[in-house]
Amino acid sequence: MFAFTKDWGGARSHAGAAPSVVVATAGGASVALDRVSLMVRVPSGDVEILREASLDAAAGEFLCLLGPSGSGKSTVLNLVAGLAKPTAGRVLKGDAEVTGPGPDRAVVFQEAALFPWLDLRANVEFPLKLQGLERAARAARSEELLRLVHLWRFADRYPHELSGGMRQRGAIARALATDPAVLLMDEPFAALDAQTREILQGEVERIWSSTRKTIVFVTHNVREAVRLADRVVLMGTRPGRILHQEIIDLPRPRAANDPRVAALANGIARRIASEVEKVAREEADDAWVAPGGRSGGDPRRHLGGGI
């Protein structure tokens, strides 16, 4: 658990530095889920992905969704993004119901979302082109954003020429291009090595402080959630639902190796452990379940429940 006692240089210096580039921004908007449920039809029947989840993020809040695989945390993100539609309940951005994807809610995916046939600059300009922005304005905006994520020098490179961390910074720049009110991040650093991840966490915190976007950040890394979030939302599985919320009231910027982050993370990790054990039990064969009697949460037991 305490593997990160070494200070990886960049993480602290980035987090400590004042934002060197100021980007024009309209700030964040609130986001809410109002008793949202989602059922998905698969060949073997209906599966309940999310049950009666209610959640809200204030404008400018940094919210982290934390939970094991199958807890529906990415689903929550997709619902807010408009990439998925709820079976029941409402998804709101500000006062308006979300009816589909839109440039006011940008998404940063885990990986492979930069367009390989476009160089970095063209990637960042792509959403601006869709909005019909003229060439000069596009160029100015992409320079501003690539400087913000320290990639201006690499503007002419294609994604395959960049490291994983650089690609994710590029994806963040592209997501910010249309000045979205909400930034949705779906395990954006899960495929990166530990050092790079910590540096990028510092960058996200810095960008968030300078733009005041509402950020909903999905992760299964407890320490990452605690380091970044104003509030951590813990989600459980089968069906996906919200188990617990915790306000992280630590001063910012936070260092990756802050002992207070580690202490809070340990508390949350214990809570998760019991939930993960439940999943392990369900995914193992029956012999493994035997000592405890029947399994805790057969998905079929919940079929149609709570709707």
Next chain:
Amino acid sequence: MVAILVVIWAAASEIADTPLAPGPGAVSRALWTGVRDGTLPRAVLTTAVRLCVGYGLALLVGVPMGIALARARIVKDTIGPIVLGLSSVPSICWLPLAILWFGLSEGAIQLVVVLGAALPIAVATENSVRHVPPPIERAARTMGARGARLMLTVTLPAALPGILGGAKLGWTFALRSLMAGELLFVSGGLGQLLETGRDLGDTALVLAVVVVIVTLGRASEVLLFSRADRAIARRWGVESP
């Protein structure tokens, strides 16, 4: 390397000493004669025009068909198995039917070329559109792209390496189908010139035409696809298949 092969060829034909195995000298003379009397350039032109027309039609049919197969469930369920089944039939098998439909005309031979090339293009397009990484399209949708614009500015570019691979395959299929068609069907072109060589027992002419076909095939591939290949390699960091 080529020079060594030519020397071996010359030596072998000297030893064999039969009109059935002409040496490089005889073949060059046949080439020169063909060029001088105009039969070879005319045949090359006829073949090249047919190839370009047929291949162009095959692209126009194959790429949209591949997109439809990848994206429209109903198309996949109805014509999907047919396309897969037909793509394993050598397209020259359609020539008798094509002749019954179109008579001894350009239409008949073009049908064979288009069928030969369009099916591999459609199959490759379907595969590469289907395998565009989902985050790429999802990211584009969150930026507000959808419908035809999403297809043209995101999905097709993302699928381009695979589509280009299919286009290359389609080109060689088109050339093969056309040669087979011209051999069977008196209509000018290099295939017919091959057949003329056989009728006259002119082995040198037959070999000369084969040399021209090889050159045409290689040259067209380099002209058409090498630039595209380089662009793909530069952007994706990989070769197209």
